[in-house]
Amino acid sequence: MTEICREHEEHRDRIAAGRRRVPDREALLEVADFFDALGNPTRLKILYALTGAELCTCDLASIAELSVSAISHQLRILRDRKIISFRKEGKNVFYRLRDQHIVDLLSVALEHMAEGAPHG
Amino acid sequence: MTEICREHEEHRDRIAAGRRRVPDREALLEVADFFDALGNPTRLKILYALTGAELCTCDLASIAELSVSAISHQLRILRDRKIISFRKEGKNVFYRLRDQHIVDLLSVALEHMAEGAPHG
DNA sequence: TCATCATTTGAGCAATTATTCAACCATTGA
DNA sequence: TCAATGGTTGAATAATTGCTCAAATGATGA
Numbered sequence: 001m002t003e004i005c006r007e008h009e010e011h012r013d014r015i016a017a018g019r020r021r022v023p024d025r026e027a028l029l030e031v032a033d034f035f036d037a038l039g040n041p042t043r044l045k046i047l048y049a050l051t052g053a054e055l056c057t058c059d060l061a062s063i064a065e066l067s068v069s070a071i072s073h074q075l076r077i078l079r080d081r082k083i084i085s086f087r088k089e090g091k092n093v094f095y096r097l098r099d100q101h102i103v104d105l106l107s108v109a110l111e112h113m114a115e116g117a118p119h120g
Numbered sequence: 121m122t123e124i125c126r127e128h129e130e131h132r133d134r135i136a137a138g139r140r141r142v143p144d145r146e147a148l149l150e151v152a153d154f155f156d157a158l159g160n161p162t163r164l165k166i167l168y169a170l171t172g173a174e175l176c177t178c179d180l181a182s183i184a185e186l187s188v189s190a191i192s193h194q195l196r197i198l199r200d201r202k203i204i205s206f207r208k209e210g211k212n213v214f215y216r217l218r219d220q221h222i223v224d225l226l227s228v229a230l231e232h233m234a235e236g237a238p239h240g
Numbered sequence: 241t242c243a244t245c246a247t248t249t250g251a252g253c254a255a256t257t258a259t260t261c262a263a264c265c266a267t268t269g270a
Numbered sequence: 271t272c273a274a275t276g277g278t279t280g281a282a283t284a285a286t287t288g289c290t291c292a293a294a295t296g297a298t299g300a
Contacts, residue, residue, distance in 0.1 A: 005176065005178040005182075005212075005275090005276075011176075011178070011179060011182075014173060014179055015175075015179050015182050015183055017172070017173060018169035018170075018173065018175055018179060018180075018183045019169070019183050021168050021169055021172055022165050022168045022169055022183065023168060023230055027230060027233055027234070028161050028165065028168075029161055030233045031158075031164055031226075031229050031230060031233055032158075032159055032160055032161045032164050034159075034229065034232075034233065035155050035156075035158035035159035035164075035229070036155075036156070036159025036160065037159070038151075038152075038155035038159070039152055039153070039154075039155035039157070039158070039159040040152055040156065040287090040288085041148050041149055041152045042288080042289095044148055044151055044152050044155075045142050045148065048141050048142045048143060048148075049138035049141055049142055050138075051141055052137075052141055053134060053137060053138065055134055055135075055138055056125065056131075056246080056247090057246070057247060057248090058125040058131070058246065058247080059125065059131060059134055059135050059138060060138075062125075062131075062135050063135055063138045063139050063142065066288095066289080067289075067290070067291090068246075068247070068248095069247085069248080069249085069290070069291080070289055070290075072246095072247060072248055072249080073249085073288075073289080074288080075247095075248095076248080076249090082236060088297090090246090090297065090298070091246045091247080091296080091297050092125075092246065092247085093246075093247065093248095099236075101232060106151075109151050109154065109155070110143055110147060110151060112154075112221060113147055113150045113151055113154065114147070116202060116219075125245090125246080160258085162258075162259095176276080176277090177276070177277055177278090178277080186258095186259080187259080187260070187261090188276075188277070188278090189259080189260070189261080189262095189277085189278080189279085190258075190259055190260075191277095192277060192279080193258075193259080193278085193279085194258085195277095195278095196278080196279090208266095208267095210267065210268070210276090211266075211267050211268065211275060211276045211277080212267095212276065213276080213277065213278095
């Protein structure tokens, strides 16, 4: 693997320059984890539901039409990736989006899809 | 699954409102596919390398330190998700980011990580 | 204290995914 | 036409993931 294009010397320069643009491993994995968390229909349902109000685990399960357990697992992922935060009130745990960046991103992404791709 | 929180009527209202914020199935899947494509270290390496210059498959393989075949598979995913486009020149295929939105998003994401999470 | 409800957790399983390998296609130049 | 190079593709496989189920935790009120 990773064999280099044979012919031209210019490849070497392009490769070196390209490599410089790639963030270091740690940052790269963080960004990947972040986008990966958003790249799942169930988690997106949770997140869009949370744009505009805080909701408890059980509400989210009802909205996503999945078991409370399944939602709790997904909420853990979103918490670990620092995309949502929570507050406990009695027996309930209320979740919310962690900051305005997330709200904006979800909104922009939806617009981008609408404009960029009429069907697929 | 999907059993509803028993006690209060207010849950019903919150659930209904939350449900209204969730995009329809098709849009949701599109957004998920989009973020999912970005949520992988190999594909992110490719994308960050492409911020600033077009590169051929073989250059990208060298940068990502993976086989040409592995990179080609990932490039296909990025093409299908309309994140990159390409141009053929002789035996080479040169890839580039499809629009400025992608460039911006990659840059913003990196900044967001840097500010939001000092280590984990 | 006990029963109940909301939530979390861990094991298990089926489905998905990232990579490799081998074969193939496409372009070039001899 | 043939050999060489760049790239794509499909099958196979190991690793990861998303869900379910059962069991556990935590808070509340009787």
